[in-house]
Structures are given as structure tokens and as C-alpha cells.
Amino acid sequence: GENVEQHPSTLSVQEGDSAVIKCTYSDSASNYFPWYKQELGKRPQLIIDIRSNVGEKKDQRIAVTLNKTAKHFSLHITETQPEDSAVYFCAASKRKSKLIFGTGTLLAVQP
């Protein structure tokens, strides 16, 4: 069935360093790839998304890249700050269909 694998499960970086989280999806028909950030005790919130007709998208310190051939997509956070500490989830879906989530990455930014 449809599956999204996410790595690593935990990631610790020093403040100011970059962080990269990678996801692989199984359904080649997937065309929408969002990333959610979830702070402790809070709801998941969308931070960036990308569609299959785009290879890269940036929004200030965060960027997402997509490799459709390899069915990989990645989240890149530059100049990390302590407030970036959270759990990050990737997901994949076909248009207007249900999201399949990865199992999450706990990012800890050490001051």
C-alpha cells in the first residue's frame, strides 16, 4: 500500500547549523508533498509544501526539494534556531486525497 518513510527519527544540531530531513514515498501518482511542524502539545502546522511540477521551493530559512524519479523529497532548514526545535512530519498525497504521513523527526537545536 501507500507508504512514506522518513529519516532520521531524531536529529540534534547546534544553533546556526543546517538540518536536513528526508522522506521517500511509494505511490508514483503522489503529486502533493507538505511538511508539518508540531511543537510539544500543539497541533501540526503546515510550514511549506511542494507540488510535483516543481523541483524546489524556498521560504526564508526553509526549503523543500523533490526528486520525482527517485521518489524522494527533503526539508532543509538553514541557520537553525532554538525555536525550530519540534517534531517535523512529511506527507504525500494525490490531489484532494488523503495524506500519508511519515513517522516524524524530532529536531533538537542546541543553543
Place this chain on the structure above:
Amino acid sequence: DAGITQSPRYKITETGRQVTLMCHQTWSHSYMFWYRQDLGHGLRLIYYSAAADITDKGEVPDGYVVSRSKTENFPLTLESATRSQTSVYFCASSEEDTQYFGPGTRLTVL
């Protein structure tokens, strides 16, 4: 985010009792979803709805019932709660691809 609410926010119940979790959205989004979140499993889809009176199973539907008589409401019922249903439950809604999540309900089944 204020457009999607869940109630109650916290609930403690006993095994075998029926529990209903409520979800309400003010955006008139067509799609609504219920997820459960457990450590090590991320967000797993329980049920979803594409419109009023249209519902479909997700990844983990057993033990749950949903209904959607009005576009803005999507209640989730645990007909006979079990300890394995202790979890945090999130409702979400969308019109296109982007899903917006409610604040969650933390359910404990004793």
C-alpha cells in the same frame, strides 16, 4: 487555525463506554479527516469525508464510527472504548490539498 475546533480537549473514560469526539470547522471545507497520534506511529488516518453524507475508511478504522450530516461537523464515536484507543486525536479539514488541523483531543481509556 481558529476556524477548526475540537471538543472536549481532554477526556478520561472507562473501558466499554461510548465516547464521542466533536470537530467543527467554519471554513465550509469539503474534506474532513480524523487522525490518531501515538508515539512511534506518527499520524494515522482513521476516517475521512469528502462531503456531507460521504465518509470512507482510513488506515485504522476498527472500533470507530463517523457521521457527517452537516458540512461543518464531523464527530468521531468510539462505540466501546478500549485501552488501545488511548491517544491524541486530531481533526483536520481541507478544500484543496492543504489540511488544517484542530487543537486535538487527548483521550485516556482506563
